[in-house]
Amino acid sequence: MLTASTDIQFLKGVGEKRAVLLKKKGIDTVDALLRYYPRAYLDWNDLTAIAAAPFFENVCLKAEIITPIETSRVRADMILYKFLISDGTGQAQVTLFNQNFLAEKLRTGREYLFYGKLDGSFVYKRLNSPVIMEALFKGIEPIYPATRGLSSKTLEKLVKTALDSVVLSETLPESIRKRNGLCDIKFAIENIHFPLVRENLERAQKRLVFEELFILQSGLSFLKKRNRGKSGFIIKNVDLTEFENNLSFSLTGAQKRAVNEALADMSSGKPMNRLIQGDVGSGKTAAAAALMYAASKNGFQSALMAPTEILAEQHYQTLCRMTENLGIRCGLLTGSMSKKEKNSVKSALKIGEIDVIAGTHALISDDVEFNNLGLVITDEQHRFGVAQRGKLSAKGKNPHTLVMSATPIPRTLGLIIYGDLDISIIDEYPKGRQKIETYCVDTSYRQRIYRYIKKFLDEGRQGYIVCPLVEENETLDVTPAVEYYEALSHNEFKDYKLGLLHGKMKPKDKDTLMRSFAAGEIDLLIATTVIEVGIDVPNAVIMVVENAERFGLSQLHQLRGRIGRGRYESTCIMISDSKSPDTVNRLKVIKSTNDGFKIADADLELRGPGDFLGDRQHGLPDMKIADLFSDRQVLHNAGKEVEMLLESDPNLKSEENAPLRKEIIKLYSKLNSN
Ligand code: ADP
Numbered sequence: 001m002l003t004a005s006t007d008i009q010f011l012k013g014v015g016e017k018r019a020v021l022l023k024k025k026g027i028d029t030v031d032a033l034l035r036y037y038p039r040a041y042l043d044w045n046d047l048t049a050i051a052a053a054p055f056f057e058n059v060c061l062k063a064e065i066i067t068p069i070e071t072s073r074v075r076a077d078m079i080l081y082k083f084l085i086s087d088g089t090g091q092a093q094v095t096l097f098n099q100n101f102l103a104e105k106l107r108t109g110r111e112y113l114f115y116g117k118l119d120g121s122f123v124y125k126r127l128n129s130p131v132i133m134e135a136l137f138k139g140i141e142p143i144y145p146a147t148r149g150l151s152s153k154t155l156e157k158l159v160k161t162a163l164d165s166v167v168l169s170e171t172l173p174e175s176i177r178k179r180n181g182l183c184d185i186k187f188a189i190e191n192i193h194f195p196l197v198r199e200n201l202e203r204a205q206k207r208l209v210f211e212e213l214f215i216l217q218s219g220l221s222f223l224k225k226r227n228r229g230k231s232g233f234i235i236k237n238v239d240l241t242e243f244e245n246n247l248s249f250s251l252t253g254a255q256k257r258a259v260n261e262a263l264a265d266m267s268s269g270k271p272m273n274r275l276i277q278g279d280v281g282s283g284k285t286a287a288a289a290a291l292m293y294a295a296s297k298n299g300f301q302s303a304l305m306a307p308t309e310i311l312a313e314q315h316y317q318t319l320c321r322m323t324e325n326l327g328i329r330c331g332l333l334t335g336s337m338s339k340k341e342k343n344s345v346k347s348a349l350k351i352g353e354i355d356v357i358a359g360t361h362a363l364i365s366d367d368v369e370f371n372n373l374g375l376v377i378t379d380e381q382h383r384f385g386v387a388q389r390g391k392l393s394a395k396g397k398n399p400h401t402l403v404m405s406a407t408p409i410p411r412t413l414g415l416i417i418y419g420d421l422d423i424s425i426i427d428e429y430p431k432g433r434q435k436i437e438t439y440c441v442d443t444s445y446r447q448r449i450y451r452y453i454k455k456f457l458d459e460g461r462q463g464y465i466v467c468p469l470v471e472e473n474e475t476l477d478v479t480p481a482v483e484y485y486e487a488l489s490h491n492e493f494k495d496y497k498l499g500l501l502h503g504k505m506k507p508k509d510k511d512t513l514m515r516s517f518a519a520g521e522i523d524l525l526i527a528t529t530v531i532e533v534g535i536d537v538p539n540a541v542i543m544v545v546e547n548a549e550r551f552g553l554s555q556l557h558q559l560r561g562r563i564g565r566g567r568y569e570s571t572c573i574m575i576s577d578s579k580s581p582d583t584v585n586r587l588k589v590i591k592s593t594n595d596g597f598k599i600a601d602a603d604l605e606l607r608g609p610g611d612f613l614g615d616r617q618h619g620l621p622d623m624k625i626a627d628l629f630s631d632r633q634v635l636h637n638a639g640k641e642v643e644m645l646l647e648s649d650p651n652l653k654s655e656e657n658a659p660l661r662k663e664i665i666k667l668y669s670k671l672n673s674n
């Protein structure tokens, strides 16, 4: 008798050669085959009239062959069969390629079922290589993703054999199935492959989607708990009154909540591993400063690492300002400081004369030592790899870590993308933030836009023009930005001070340029997306985005976040001539809201999770059946069940939970090897 974990090679009908093909598809066991779900179904009950059938979509037609079957040999190795079919509402021409066996069975004047995609025109519809069945056939057929040497039919046969030869173990506890109205595993697997009726297929799908998201989240819960030894840094009894009184503003509710969540972690005896997500301008730095203050009041050092020198310096200045007169010693460490300066900072760090340090990745160079590093914060984390983050943490003994990200991720996905982090969200802007007016126009407005920009520049304000990078043979070309800069500086903007910023510049030159922009020495910055993660220039109030269709929604939002940071009202103008529905939709969203989370949700809906998951720091298994967007409610429900289950059986030691545990370990090993 086979078991689910038997090597696929030993399933009847497989053999060595097929086993190789199957294993290439990741089907290495009988169980993996049963979990290889059809990519579509051919529902022979779900008929469409030829007249009403959409083009380029699979449809099932019931029609009569109304002409003789015409055979022509187009090449030595290719025979075409052509005939017309009609169902009373319309006609279509069917073409079969080399399907002698099938073609010879067909009879003019008889009715058949045809499954395939129509194309051609409304007066001359075509149906190429459809699946053809006797008209009496009823049922739903699975269609598997096929590859050379492994047809859908072969897979179907093998799955049937597998179903007959193994007993499946239930992965979901009965109580969870009951509460969520889910069928058992046997019914689910049988019906995902061979449903008799739609309703059974839907019940099977419902259960398997739930199961997939349930196992994923259980695995992530384990992941979160792993590597969490003890932390010697207990940060407790923190009274923030003094810190808050020292600020020139009061913290927003969302900032306070994030700070309190982090403080609770840091007093727990276990190392914090938290992400603060907040839109640009939501005030993450102040939250970070509050935590660094708390750490130093408990006698521990803390470090704030930023991806660029300017950001690091800006953080340093902010920290100095926010902790002024509070008895906290701040420091800065960046690569461009002189050796002497660096050395003095390093020795101060080592003997504990600096409490709070801001810096770039210079902080993680080998010769930097801390006295007692208790809290590590990285800003704009998507610029750092996990390894870099880990390296800074390794300078302390299990210090608390906090990651700050300004890239809003849809809430449901955040759970998964940052599976190993607890998440706090700052979803509220400080009061008095200026609104950004957003306009979307086509290129016929260009001259008007230039005049409009000049109006702001003449009032002493500054602005950005953003150009997309052009992708040529996988290298990103900056020429358009360079040419555009040249053109503007000799023509429309020859009386203004222009700057050019792009990704191919040396970090040092970028830094110098940004510094002079921040100092107001440049009026208008022509830039590629490198300004996405940039600095605060409150005097910059206008942004024009060229070829807006080339940017993703979240990217447009990030760019726009560079303006509206001061006391002036700001304007963002998106230029695009594209009329594609996708672009029109995106621009509609960007115009209608400034809320990064709403935009992220819309992005997820428009483009699917790929773009978000593409940024992930650790590989997640591909979803076989669940869709992280359309199944987000199930994701949520499954998450709740995971929580409850792990509370009652944290290590899944009970017998009932053994199969689930096994599945999680399977997933776990995948995550680890990625
Ligand atoms: P983020 O890093 O989240 O983009 P910052 O921390 O740079 O945002 O804050 C943006 C600006 O808002 C800064 O000038 C900061 O001083 C200010 N700020 C932060 N929190 C508040 C608040 N609660 N009330 C008023 N202004 C605030």
Ligand code: MG
Binding pocket: 284, 285, 379
């Ligand atoms: Mg910031």
